[in-house]
Amino acid sequence: MMAAIETQGLTKRYGRLVAVEDLDLVVERGEVFGILGPNGSGKTTTILMLLGLTEPTAGTVRVLGRDPVREPLKVKRRVGYLPDTVGFYDELSGRENLRYTAQLNGMRGPAVEARIEELLGQMGLLDAADRPVRTYSRGMKQRLGLADVLLKEPELVILDEPTLGLDPQAAHEFLGLIRSLKERGLTVLLSSHLLHQVQAITDRVGLFRKGRMELVGSVPELAKKVLGGAYRIRVRAEGEGLESALAAIPGVLRVRRENGGFLLETERDLRPDVARAVVREGGRLFGLELEEPSLDEIYRAYFEEVNRDAA
Amino acid sequence: MTRREGSAFSGLGVVFLKEFADQLSGTRMRLLEALIVLTAMATIYAAIQTIKNVVGEDVFLFLRLFTTAKEPLPSFVAFAGFLVPLLAIALGFDAVNGEFQRRTLGRVLSQPIYRDALLFGKYLAGLATLALVLLAVWLLITGLGILFTGLAASGEEVARSLLYLAATLAYGGVWLAVALFFSVVFKSPTTSALAAIGVWLFFTVFWGMIAGLLAPVISPVHYGFPEEVLRQAQTELALARLAPNTLYAEATLALLQPEVRALGPVLPAQLEGMVLGTPLPLSQSVLLVWPQFAGLIAAGVLFFTLAYVVFQRMEIRA
Secondary structure (H helix, E strand, O other): OOOOEEEEEEEEEEOOEEEEEEEEEEEOOOOEEEEEOOOOOOHHHHHHHHOOOOOOOEEEEEEOOEOOOOOHHHHHHHEEEEOOOOOOOOOOEHHHHHHHHHHHOOOOOHHHHHHHHHHHHHOOOHHHOOOEHHHOOHHHHHHHHHHHHHOOOOOEEEEEOOOOOOOHHHHHHHHHHHHHHHHOOOEEEEEEOOHHHHHHHOOEEEEEEOOEEEEEEOHHHHHHHHHOOOEEEEEEEEOOOHHHHHHOOOOEEEEEEEOOEEEEEEOOOOHHHHHHHHHHOOOEEEEEEEEOOOHHHHHHHHHHHHHHHHO | OOOOOOOOOOOHHHHHHHHHHHHHHOHHHHHHHHHHHHHHHHHHHHHHHHHHHHOOOOOOHHHHHHHOOEOOEOOHHHHHHHHHHHHHHHHHOOOOHHHHHOOOHHHHHOOOOOHHHHHHHHHHHHHHHHHHHHHHHHHHHHHHHHHHHOOOOOHHHHHHHHHHHHHHHHHHHHHHHHHHHHHHHOOOHHHHHHHHHHHHHHHHHHHHHHHHHHHHHHOOOOOOOHHHHHHHHHHHHHHHOOOHHHHHHHHHHHHHOOOOOOOOOOOHHHHOOOOOOOOOOHHHHHHHHHHHHHHHHHHHHHHHHHHHHHHHHOOOOO
8 A cells, every 4th residue: 555645855945945855754554743843944834835835946846656846736635734824714604715725625425524523522612513613712723723633534644733822721732632543544744833742743854954854753663762771760879980880881872970860871771780880889879760762852853963963 | 638527617507696785795895886886976966066057068968977976976887887897796705715715625525526616606696796786776777867867868878878887897807817816826815915916906906008108119100100100099098908907998988978980080081971970870889999898807717727827737735
């Protein structure tokens, strides 16, 4: 079976400005893929090219096996897109807005009304369904946006900054809704700044910088690449000569002194070995915990590194 | 290059119906309706006052309902020539950039329709709204006219006034296309409204003067020969006809005043054997305004095409 998204050498230039350069991206079916990067790094341009809303300068795109430039209608019929700032017709109700989208997709009849009702229910919007959208909160609009995307029963859903401007509670709920899409077997591509959220719901991420996707993989893979060690162990212990003893354990890559203890970067989960070393040295052990690297850290470390290299 | 798949018009009906419903239910429409009704009442009042004094002197009394002015009120034709462009601009100035501002454009265009359907649907909806308003005014004037004067309109008069209505619609279509064009070009609805009104003012107020200034430059009169004078007059008229309002005024004149036999300079030789003051049959009047009519439609198509080309290339991201 073909990948949901496949691009080769995808490039977009606006005059001399390069928005996206030589992008090779593969998103498998059923996968949740996150694209990360600072503003202006080419995330939205990539998304627009996937939808055929912007023509690539060079390279090829296949979305669900089709070229979005040559066969835009077939692609758009099967792909749902939620723009970063989703807008609705304010004077129409939520239900009417959804009905318009359904009609644009050529869907008609009582089955469509039932589907709209069902989606409004899933998004918790039934009470507000017949109120004009101008009375909706940002979170409600965003959920209406997701209903709008799901209406055509897409195979691939593309979400651009889906939690932008939502309060933490609303963002949390919205992420839950996105996670439920994966359970339904949908492929999801989302872009975001909010890294801990992306980490919670994505299978793989791609890091964008200045139009290039520089890193791609699952979070542990990226941690290994960027941070060196994939595991971090926080040791709270006191004693003489502990630092050298810990550094001597095979598999420990780095030891850093911290408030009341040490932070180790290791290749594997070395907690038993660390405990043994502390005890052997006659140190007093208060705590030992394994810390998974967060995407936040990877992201920060990566951009610090490349910025330092550039400077 | 392979042909793109699917019809450019899929979704056209859906867009049209939605936009048409929006136009009819909007506040804008309420204001325009009030304006139109007021205009119709005022002109019909003026016309009836005047017509009562001339009953029996005129064969086409019913058409006078549209063309009679009584100080300080202008005739309905003058009112319409002024109001219809504004109405058309009001219906179209925020067609595309309004969607952009509301952030609905990306969402709508990510549905399986082409941009063609969106733009064309919007244009047709504006045109349909305009047609509806014009028809309502026409019925209002006809009805009130019959009611107050007791006149019965002849078939030819009805046909002429309906043709006048069609010409007005074509004229409105030009300004609707202009407004649509600016709504694609400018991101802000205020700017596009001002630009469209600016173009309208330019043609209404200044173009006549500019044509008058340019004509002697293009076709100068050196020796005062009649040929030279005639050529200059023709040049000026040709220039003036680049303005849609000139075309519309000429079409109106010939359709509503059957005794008008020519639009432009007439030589004495051409007057030979002509019975002055006798009306032309309808078919001849239609023949007379055919170029004007075609010109108006062409101008509308031209501006729509410009809007279309710019819209196809537009980046939809904010």
